[in-house]
Amino acid sequence: MSTRRATDNSAALDAFLAKKIEIDSMLARLQALSADHFEAHPDEIHWGDVGTLEHYASLLRRITDSAFKEGEHAA
Secondary structure, three states: OOOOOOOOOHHHHHHHHHHHHHHHHHHHHHHHHHHOHHHOOHHHOOHHHHHHHHHHHHHHHHHHHHHHOOHHHOO
16 A cells, blocks of 8 residues: 655646636637637738738647647647
């Protein structure tokens, strides 16, 4: 039988929650920007706007692939 010492992880928990709040804030800002069509106006959309959204999507894909173990992170 192994004895496991209770450890105080309150500092780690506080840091984890702070990072979660930071991520939640970034997600909320991105959601609001998306709801506003990334401040693009239909009459003024050009290929540079498409490229910008592709860049954003590729960065988010890296995050979601890592979080959900998909893409290059798939087992």
